[in-house]
Amino acid sequence: MNKIKPEQLLELEQPFIKVPNEQLKKTLRNQTKYLEKEITNINDKIEDCVKKAKADRISIDQATTIIDELLVRLRKLGKKLGDIKKEEALYTTRTKLRLDHLKETSQVAPTDKEALTRWSKLRLDRVLVDYMLRKGFNETAKKMAEDSNISEMVDVELFTQSAKIEDALKRHSCTECLQWCSDNRNSLKKLKSTLEFNLRLQEYVELVRLGKKTEAIQYVQKHLSSWSESHLRQLQQAMALLAFPNDTLCEPYKGLYDPKRWKLLIDQFKADNFALCCLTSQPLLSITLQAGLSALKTSQCQQHEDKNLNCPVCDKNTLGALAQSLPLSHHVNSSIVCRLSGKKIDENNPPMLLPNGRVYSLQALEDMASKNDGYITCPRTGDTFELIETRKLYIS
Known part of the structure; x- marks a missing residue:
């Protein structure tokens, strides 16, 4: 096995480090907002109580009640801070473990085949767990991560949360996804995402589908009117939808009623979620396989007479299908291989x-x-x- 080149590995492994780092930054942002809001409310309550006491407009019983309420809020704040501290420690530990894991590639000698094999096996396990998480096999991925002792090197919680939102969208519920949009509004705005608008539009369409036209108009006024400058054309079509039945064949209104829009919402949520978390749009397994297959692919691959028995690209039934759209490799020096023995x-x-x-x-x-x-x-x-x-x- 050859020496692993860290600089090339980092090109593929950027999300491996960025994901826990982004989650840590998000936790810190949420913590700051929560603290500012709670401390402001507590201070306002205390100042109001002091003013009333100076003006002799509050009884001892009332003051005692206010103090009890403040103590409850402070205990709740303390518990929340404890949870946040644990969350911060989790992401900090994960980042360190992952950095140490990648650092090993520059410390292992090329002659230490056992260490290289062990490191490569661990990375393969990570890549497989990532693939299973993306394909929805969360429990299998979690079990494999635990058995391989790599729970801190994979993002099971992130995909578990995403799966809940995707399941809700499959049930034609936008509530969970809208809450996610609310929690990440500033970040989504930087991405110029239209997910929240599309979710609101879909809820409006469902109201029209059920014949609740008055509620649909009220919904537009409350939730969609603020998007009029950037999505005027779509809003005009949405309002015209009130005049068309569910089974209309007239476009674009037929498209607005199409249940396939829910699948588009799921795809858009996944794309935005991956972008926010610095995840690649494709599984690392696919990216790694495609890089390797492209390095092997030649103009002779999959040709009936010229294919090689030991070439994975030449096997149309397995990896050859994945390699079909990949570019050919660039070889300065060629090797001649016997088509009879493959040597x-x-x-x-x-x-x-x-x-x-x-x-x-x-x-x-x-x-x-x-x-x-x-x-x-x-x-x-x-x-x-x-x-x-x-x-x-x-x-x-």
Whole structure:
């Protein structure tokens, strides 16, 4: 196994570090907002109580009640701060563990095959868990993470939360996703996301679908009117939807009623969520496989006569399907491979020319001749020759 190059690895592993870092930043932002709001409310309550006491407009019982309420709020604030501290410690620990994991690549010697294999196995487990989380196999991914002792190196909680929102959208409920938009409004605004508008529009469409036109108009006035400058055309179409029945064939109103819009909302939520969390749009497994397959892919791959038995790109039933749309690799120096044995042709295994013009390696032909009384059969034409009829070729 060759030495792992850290600078190349970081090109693929950026989300591995960024995800816990972004979650830590989000926790700090939420903590700051919560503290400012709670402390302001508590201070206002205390100042109001003091003013009333100075003006002799509050009884002892009333003051006692206010103080009790403040104590309850302070205890609640203390508990909340404790939870936030634990959350911060979790993401800080994760970031350190992940940095240490990547740092190992620059410390392991190329000759230490055992350490390289161990590190690569751990990374493979991470990549597989990430793939399963993205495909919705959360419980399987969680179990694998626990068994492989990599729970701190994968983001199970993030995908579990996302899965709940996706499930709600599948049930045609926008409530959970709208709450998520509210919690991340500033970040979504920086992304110029239209998710919240599309969710509000969908809730309006559902009201029209149910025949609740008065409620639908009130909903537009309350939740969608503020989007009139940026989405005027869509709002005009939405209002015109009131005049069309559910089974209309007239576009774009037929499209607004289409249940497939829920699938589009799920896809948009996933895309925005991945962008906010610095996750790649594709699983790391797919990216890694595509990079490797592209490095192997040549113009001869998947050709009936030229495909290689040991080439994963040539197998159309497995990885070849994934490699179809990938670019060809760039090779300055080429290697010749025997299509019979799949082994490299070089000075120790020279190319041999058959009378019919086909070329195979010497080792492959000798192996075939030893099993057939000195005769060889061309696998592509079916012609049979004696081994002594072959001629050695020289590549210049």
